[in-house]
Amino acid sequence: MPALTRDRILAEAIAFADAEGVEALSMRKLSERLGVGAMSLYRHVANKDEMLDGMVDAVCAELQPPRIVDDWREAIRTTSAEAHAALLAHPWAAGEWSRRRPGPARVAYMDALLRVLTEAGLRPDLIYRGYHAITMHLVGFTIQELSYRNGLAGQDLAVVAGQFLDGLDDGHLRHLADHVRAHLDGEDHGDEFGFVLDLILDGLHRANSTAG
Amino acid sequence: MPALTRDRILAEAIAFADAEGVEALSMRKLSERLGVGAMSLYRHVANKDEMLDGMVDAVCAELQPPRIVDDWREAIRTTSAEAHAALLAHPWAAGEWSRRRPGPARVAYMDALLRVLTEAGLRPDLIYRGYHAITMHLVGFTIQELSYRNGLAGQDLAVVAGQFLDGLDDGHLRHLADHVRAHLDGEDHGDEFGFVLDLILDGLHRANSTAG
DNA sequence: TACACTCTGCGTACGTTGTACCCTATGCGT
DNA sequence: ACGCATAGGGTACAACGTACGCAGAGTGTA
Numbered sequence: 323m324p325a326l327t328r329d330r331i332l333a334e335a336i337a338f339a340d341a342e343g344v345e346a347l348s349m350r351k352l353s354e355r356l357g358v359g360a361m362s363l364y365r366h367v368a369n370k371d372e373m374l375d376g377m378v379d380a381v382c383a384e385l386q387p388p389r390i391v392d393d394w395r396e397a398i399r400t401t402s403a404e405a406h407a408a409l410l411a412h413p414w415a416a417g418e419w420s421r422r423r424p425g426p427a428r429v430a431y432m433d434a435l436l437r438v439l440t441e442a443g444l445r446p447d448l449i450y451r452g453y454h455a456i457t458m459h460l461v462g463f464t465i466q467e468l469s470y471r472n473g474l475a476g477q478d479l480a481v482v483a484g485q486f487l488d489g490l491d492d493g494h495l496r497h498l499a500d501h502v503r504a505h506l507d508g509e510d511h512g513d514e515f516g517f518v519l520d521l522i523l524d525g526l527h528r529a530n531s532t533a534g
Numbered sequence: 535m536p537a538l539t540r541d542r543i544l545a546e547a548i549a550f551a552d553a554e555g556v557e558a559l560s561m562r563k564l565s566e567r568l569g570v571g572a573m574s575l576y577r578h579v580a581n582k583d584e585m586l587d588g589m590v591d592a593v594c595a596e597l598q599p600p601r602i603v604d605d606w607r608e609a610i611r612t613t614s615a616e617a618h619a620a621l622l623a624h625p626w627a628a629g630e631w632s633r634r635r636p637g638p639a640r641v642a643y644m645d646a647l648l649r650v651l652t653e654a655g656l657r658p659d660l661i662y663r664g665y666h667a668i669t670m671h672l673v674g675f676t677i678q679e680l681s682y683r684n685g686l687a688g689q690d691l692a693v694v695a696g697q698f699l700d701g702l703d704d705g706h707l708r709h710l711a712d713h714v715r716a717h718l719d720g721e722d723h724g725d726e727f728g729f730v731l732d733l734i735l736d737g738l739h740r741a742n743s744t745a746g
Numbered sequence: 747t748a749c750a751c752t753c754t755g756c757g758t759a760c761g762t763t764g765t766a767c768c769c770t771a772t773g774c775g776t
Numbered sequence: 777a778c779g780c781a782t783a784g785g786g787t788a789c790a791a792c793g794t795a796c797g798c799a800g801a802g803t804g805t806a
Contacts, residue, residue, distance in 0.1 A: 326755080349792080350791080358755065360793090360794085361755075361756065361794075362754075362756070370794090417633070420677045429710060432710050436712070437709045446716070447723070451724075454678075458671075458675045461678060466670045501661075504662050517663055518671075521667065521738070522730065522734075525736065572785090573767095573787095576766095578783095581765075582764065747806100748806085750805085751805105752802085753801085754801080755798105755799090757796105757797095757798085758798105760794090762791105762793090764790095764791090768785100769785080769787100771782100773782085773783105774779100
C-alpha cells in the first residue's frame with residue numbers, strides 16, 4: 323500500500339464520485355477504500371469541503387487550455403468541447419464547479435480563455451460578457467444535460483417519459499408531450515452543446531463587427 | 535397556531551432556505567420553527583427529498599407563464615426576466631431546479647414555453663434545440679451568477695478579489711486580473727442575462743429564416 | 747548512543763442529521 | 777357509547793463530519 327498523499331486521496335475520491343455519485347461520497351467510505359482510518363484523511367485535506375474543492379480543481383487540471391490559433395472561435399469551440407466531455411466524464415463535477423471557489427488549475431484555465439478573447443481583438447465589453455456567456459454555457463448546459471441524462475435518479479428515461487405520456491389527458495400539455503416524444507424518438511439532434519455555443523460565438527463576432 | 539399542512543411546511547421551508555441557505559435546512563430546525571415535533575412533518579411530506587421537490591415546484595408556481603403575443607422573442611424575454619428574478623429571489627432554487635424531477639407547476643411552465651416557440655412558427659428542430667437553449671440559459675446562467683454573487687461563502691467579493699489581485703506575480707494571469715478588475719470597477723455592465731438570451735433568440739430567429 | 751521533535755495514522759467520542767416505529771389524543775360516523 | 781381514522785409526539789438508530797489525544801516511525805542533534 324503506497325503512502326497516503328493528497329493526490330492519492332483526491333484520485334480515489336474522484337473515482338468514487340464517478341462510480342457512486344458525489345452524494346454517496348463520505349469520508350469513512352473513502353478511507354475504507356484507501357485502507358486507512360477515517361481520521362487519517364485529515365492529515366492531508368483540511369476537511370471534506372476543501373477536499374471537494376481539490377477534486378474539482380483536479381478535473382480542471384485535466385483540461386487542455388485553449389490554444390491561440392488564427393480563428394478564435396475555432397479555438398473556443400475546441401477547448402469547450404473537450405471541457406464539456408471532461409465534465410460529462412465526471413458527472414458530479416459540473417455541479418460542484420458552479421458552487422465552489424476556483425483553485426489554481428481553474429484559475430489558469432480562466433486566464434487562458436480570457437487571453438483568447440483578448441487576442442481575438444474583441445472590445446472590452448464583449449470580452450467581459452463573452453467570457454461569462456461562454457463559461458456559463460459550458461457549466462450550465464452540462465449541469466442541465468446531466469440531470470436529464472440520468473432521468474434524475476438512475477431511472478431509465480424512456481420509462482419515466484413513457485409513464486408521463488400515458489398519464490396525460492387528451493390534448494393537455496400537448497407541446498410538452500411533443501417535446502418528450504422528440505427526445506424518445508432518439509433521432510440525432512446533433513451537437514446541441516455546440517449549437518448553442520455557436521449562437522453565442524457568432525453573436526459575439528457579429529456584435530464586435532458593428533458599432534458598440 | 536394554524537393546523538400543519540403541506541403548504542405551510544413548504545412556505546416555511548422556502549422562507550428558511552431563503553434566509554439561511556438550503557444546506558442549513560434540516561427537518562428538525564424546520565419543525566422547530568413551525569412549533570411541532572420533527573416527525574410531524576412526515577405526515578405531510580414523504581421525506582426531505584420530496585419536500586425539496588415541492589419547494590422548487592412552489593417557486594415555479596409563482597412564475598408567470600409566457601403570454602402569447604405577436605413578438606415571440608419579446609414574450610420569451612419577458613417571461614425569462616421574471617423567472618430569472620424569481621430564481622435570484624430564492625437563491626437556492628436554481629441549484630435544486632437543475633437537480634430535481636419537475637413537478638406540476640414546472641411542467642406547466644415548460645409546456646407554455648414550448649407553445650410560444652411552436653406558435654412562433656419555428657421549425658421543429660429549432661423548437662427542440664431552442665427550448666433547451668433557453669431553459670439551460672435561464673437556470674445555468676442564474677446558478678453561475680449566484681455563485682459569484684456571494685463570493686462563495688458569504689464573503690465580500692471585493693475583499694476576496696482584492697486578496698487575489700495582491701497575490702499575483704507581475705504579469706502572471708494578466709487577463710484574469712483585468713477581468714477581476716472589471717468586476718470590481720462596478721461600472722454598469724448592463725443586463726448580461728438578457729444579452730446572452732438575445733444572442734440565443736436572435737440566433738434562432740436567423741436560423742429559422744434560412745434553409746435548414 | 748540517547749534524546750527530542752515532527753509527522754503520519756488510529757481510536758474514541760460528540761453532536762447533528764434523516765427517518766423508522768410506536769404511542770397518544772382528538773374528532774367523527776354510527 | 778363505541779370504534780376508527782387521522783394528526784402529532786417521543787424515542788431510537790445508523791450514518792455522518794470531525795475534534796481530540798495517543799502511538800509509532802523517522803530524522804536531526806548532542
